[in-house]
Amino acid sequence: MTTSGRVSLVFALIACSRLAAAQQTAADTEEIDDPKVARRLGTRIWWGTSPPPPAPAPRPAAVPNATVAATASTAPAPTAADVDGGLPTLARTAQPPLTAGASEWVAPRLKLAYRHFNFVQIGASSSINGAVASEPFNSVGIDVYPLTSLVRVGLSSQYGWQSGNFVSNGDYFAAQSVSLGVQYLEAGRFVPFAEAFGGVGYMRRLQFDRTVPTLYWQLGVDVGTEVYFARTGYISLAIGYLRPVNGFARVQQFETVFVDTWSFKLGIGI
Amino acid sequence: MLTLRPRVRACVLVALSAAFAGCGDIDADEEPFVGTHLYQEPMGAFDLRLLVPPWIPPVVYAGQTFSVVTPMNATITTDPTVLLSEALYSLQVSPMSGDPAAAMQAIQVTLPGTGATVAGVSVLTASGATGVEMAWQEGAAVFHRDAFVARPGTATYRLHFTAKKDITDEAMVGQMIASFTPKK
Numbered sequence A: 001m002t003t004s005g006r007v008s009l010v011f012a013l014i015a016c017s018r019l020a021a022a023q024q025t026a027a028d029t030e031e032i033d034d035p036k037v038a039r040r041l042g043t044r045i046w047w048g049t050s051p052p053p054p055a056p057a058p059r060p061a062a063v064p065n066a067t068v069a070a071t072a073s074t075a076p077a078p079t080a081a082d083v084d085g086g087l088p089t090l091a092r093t094a095q096p097p098l099t100a101g102a103s104e105w106v107a108p109r110l111k112l113a114y115r116h117f118n119f120v121q122i123g124a125s126s127s128i129n130g131a132v133a134s135e136p137f138n139s140v141g142i143d144v145y146p147l148t149s150l151v152r153v154g155l156s157s158q159y160g161w162q163s164g165n166f167v168s169n170g171d172y173f174a175a176q177s178v179s180l181g182v183q184y185l186e187a188g189r190f191v192p193f194a195e196a197f198g199g200v201g202y203m204r205r206l207q208f209d210r211t212v213p214t215l216y217w218q219l220g221v222d223v224g225t226e227v228y229f230a231r232t233g234y235i236s237l238a239i240g241y242l243r244p245v246n247g248f249a250r251v252q253q254f255e256t257v258f259v260d261t262w263s264f265k266l267g268i269g270i
Numbered sequence B: 001m002l003t004l005r006p007r008v009r010a011c012v013l014v015a016l017s018a019a020f021a022g023c024g025d026i027d028a029d030e031e032p033f034v035g036t037h038l039y040q041e042p043m044g045a046f047d048l049r050l051l052v053p054p055w056i057p058p059v060v061y062a063g064q065t066f067s068v069v070t071p072m073n074a075t076i077t078t079d080p081t082v083l084l085s086e087a088l089y090s091l092q093v094s095p096m097s098g099d100p101a102a103a104m105q106a107i108q109v110t111l112p113g114t115g116a117t118v119a120g121v122s123v124l125t126a127s128g129a130t131g132v133e134m135a136w137q138e139g140a141a142v143f144h145r146d147a148f149v150a151r152p153g154t155a156t157y158r159l160h161f162t163a164k165k166d167i168t169d170e171a172m173v174g175q176m177i178a179s180f181t182p183k184k
Helices: A003-022 A035-041 B008-020 B079-087 B100-108 B171-177
Strands: A111-124 A130-146 A151-163 A170-182 A190-208 A208-229 A233-250 A253-258 A260-270 B037-042 B045-052 B057-059 B065-070 B090-095 B116-124 B128-141 B142-150 B154-163
Touching: A111 A151, A111 A190, A111 A233, A111 B171, A130 A170, A130 B008, A190 A233, A208 A260, A208 B037, B008 B116, B045 B090, B045 B171, B065 B079, B065 B171, B079 B090, B100 B116, B100 B128, B100 B142, B100 B154, B154 B171
Parallel strands: none
Antiparallel strands: A111 A130, A111 A260, A130 A151, A151 A170, A170 A190, A190 A208, A208 A233, A233 A253, A233 A260, B037 B045, B057 B065, B065 B090, B090 B154, B116 B128, B128 B142, B142 B154
């Protein structure tokens, strides 16, 4: 082939390539969807021609307000990371629609509670056979639930006093308890629960007008229900078995006395 | 067969021991005079139950057995007169002649002022001893309660309580009277 022939062939190839570029289909101008493939192939180079204008962005599908508008928050504006080549790729975050029922009520986290139970007045008797006198106690406490789901773990700080004598003229105690229980949160407004608890503390015994410091501890089980009156508010009702134990010095011995009794607990919480 | 390492076994034993001890030793619904100390007169004349503390263990002085509940600022002394004068509560047990009613009558006629505020209440103790008791006021802050009890074949004993407030219906004093057991 002569030199002039070779030059003619080159010009013919260039013309063919330009003609082929002008006839590219729409499929050739589409962006690569798969990010792995896009990284592997790199940026597309348009040899001898300018890239085609981007296709108009498809409008995001309309979201029916009736399913999410009442419960889902408005999607935030797309950030720079959500935009690819000027096209928003993330219109809104997906949120499952909330259903009425268990999710409406926030699980118990805090409770102010009152408890009533009967203990004994050590050293007192009103019968000739020496049966120890009963001693009703009232107590108030703050219950906190650091873990609250199907299983709940609680911490309770409690102050109790001999019924009718708040501080100055009777027995009282202060105790810290730990509870472990289960609750059924799917039941809606009524959340039944059962929990076991144990705690220790200090008990002041007033015997013959002298303060006698003693130890106090308790073991018990409560069964009851939280009744929600608001999303984060409930009242609590429970009955339970309680074993209060009083440990004290008798001459030079340490002695512990207990009773088995029922208790009633009423509370309000969030 | 389940085998445990020695340390784990020790921890399990300690936990079980703590759990059992934590349940308490004495069921107050089952045992009478729970938490009290049984005092037995050295010569075996009588038994008595009382809380120690706050009562100090009874001592015998000049033929009388006595015990006191001292105040927080009590004088440290062995003088019974000082102890009795400062005590919040005191108990003196002494033998009397005659039956309980006669013994009470003998004391009643010597009382100052208007005499007994409550007199002639019958007493029955857990041991089966019977008697009578009375309450009276000696001064503005000096109150007494006296029980006279005896059993068949024993002497009559006077339990003389003194306090700084009215103890006529004091359940803790009542328990001490109910626990009294004359033996000689």
